[in-house]
Structure formats: structure tokens, C-alpha cells
Amino acid sequence: MKPEMITLKHGDTTIKMPAASLAKLAVASVFAQVLPPAANVQPAHLHSVPGLGSVWPGQGGFNGGLVAARGDVPEHYLIIAAKDVGDREWGPRGVEVKGLSKTDGYTNTQVLIGNDDESKHPAADACAEYQADGNHDFYLPAAAELYHCWLSVPELFAKDAWYWSSTQRSANFAFSMYFVDGYQSNCGKNGELRVRPVRRLFI
Incomplete structure (x- = not known):
């Protein structure tokens, strides 16, 4: 027809x-x-990235900025929890934990919470237990990740406290960050410093 x-x-x-x-x-x-x-x-955008330091809906916190790929970790956004989880000890003095990194806080946290020497690591434990918006993959940031936070969104952190990183300095000390001026130092592991969880958002 x-x-x-x-x-x-x-x-x-x-x-x-x-x-x-x-x-x-x-x-x-x-x-x-x-x-x-x-x-x-205009093409449709599947993801809308909020401004730096703004709440990222559904991701459990604030947009901490884009982090370049390093080693086995692809490029990602760092999501900073909306609140601190108190002041905690890093862990016991005199115990050197093997396999910790200056840049990979997620792996550091997994090592610390899975340590089989019966040592407790309260700062890492608190971050691993933190949940928000259904996300439960938070961790204690490494020294380089805390420095990234100071460069990108220092206003999200308290100025009257030192923050623990998951990066170890020695058997007795671990690295910490002061957000007033970005100064990093090492403190005794049994000292109680402020703790802020972070997580990664891969896009």
C-alpha cells in the first residue's frame, strides 16, 4: 500500500x-x-556538582574539591563529613603500624581498624563507624588529604583544634593538621585530637 x-x-x-x-x-x-x-x-547532565564547600545532597557532607588520580586511586571528589566526631586518641604509643600511607587515608583506615595486634585506634574507628545519607564508607584522612582540605575548604574546620590524620610518623607519633595556618606537625598517638571523617565520590 x-x-x-x-x-x-x-x-x-x-x-x-x-x-x-x-x-x-x-x-x-x-x-x-x-x-x-x-x-x-544543551546536553543533559547526569551529575550536578555543587560549589566548593557546599553541601553535596545525598553524599553525606560537603564538596571538598577534586582530587587528582594517584597510584591505584582514580580521580575523585573528596566529601567532608558535616561534623566532627569528637576528640579521640590516635592509638597506643610504642606501636608502629606497617603499611600506612601519606596520601591514602582509606587504605590507612582499613589497616588501622583491621589491625590484629589488639591495639585500639579510636580516631580511625570513629571515622569508619560514621554514616550519613546512607553512606558508610567514611575514613580518617591521610596527611596529604588534610592538606588538600586546608587548601580547598579550611572554613569547614575548627580553628581552635588540631586534627588527626591517619598517617603515622613513628611508633610514638602521627601527623596532625592545624587549620588556622595549615601547619602540620606530629603529636603523641595517645593524645586526644579532633577527628573529621571523609569519603570519596568517584565520577
Whole structure:
């Protein structure tokens, strides 16, 4: 069965086309008039990234900025928990934990909470137990991650306290950060310092 044809004439020009095709063109023309220009040319964005230091809905905290890929860890956003989890000890003095990193707080935290020498690491434990917006993959940031926070969003941290990192200095000391001026130091592991969980958002 041949499709129904429609003939259009304008001046000396004559166009023949199937009626169904003409109907599609008419509908498209209507939408082009109704929708704003941007609706026709802008691609849809699956993710909307909030401003630096702003709450990231559904992610459990604030946007701490983009972190470049390093080693086996792909590029990601650092999500900073909305609140501190108190003042905690890092762990016992005199115990050197093997396999800790200056940059990878997630792996550090897994090592500390999974340590089989019966030593307790309250700061790492508190971060691993923290949950927000259904996310339960928070960890104690490494020294480099705390420095990233100071560079990107220092206003999110208290200025009257030192914060623990998950990076170890020696058997007796671990690295900490002071957010007034970005100074990093090492403190005795049995001292109670402020603790802030973070997590990663891979996009």
C-alpha cells in the first residue's frame, strides 16, 4: 500500500512528501517554538556538582574539591563529613603500624581498624563507624588529604583544634593538621585530637 502523499506549493517550488513525514515535521516545529532554545541544544547532565564547600545532597557532607588520580586511586571528589566526631586518641604509643600511607587515608583506615595486634585506634574507628545519607564508607584522612582540605575548604574546620590524620610518623607519633595556618606537625598517638571523617565520590 502506497503512503498517502501531500503536495506543497510555494511560488515556483513544489514539494511532495508522505503525509506521515509532514506530520512529524509539524510536531517538531511546534516543540521548537514552545521550548526555550537551550532545551534544544544543551546536553543533559547526569551529575550536578555543587560549589566548593557546599553541601553535596545525598553524599553525606560537603564538596571538598577534586582530587587528582594517584597510584591505584582514580580521580575523585573528596566529601567532608558535616561534623566532627569528637576528640579521640590516635592509638597506643610504642606501636608502629606497617603499611600506612601519606596520601591514602582509606587504605590507612582499613589497616588501622583491621589491625590484629589488639591495639585500639579510636580516631580511625570513629571515622569508619560514621554514616550519613546512607553512606558508610567514611575514613580518617591521610596527611596529604588534610592538606588538600586546608587548601580547598579550611572554613569547614575548627580553628581552635588540631586534627588527626591517619598517617603515622613513628611508633610514638602521627601527623596532625592545624587549620588556622595549615601547619602540620606530629603529636603523641595517645593524645586526644579532633577527628573529621571523609569519603570519596568517584565520577
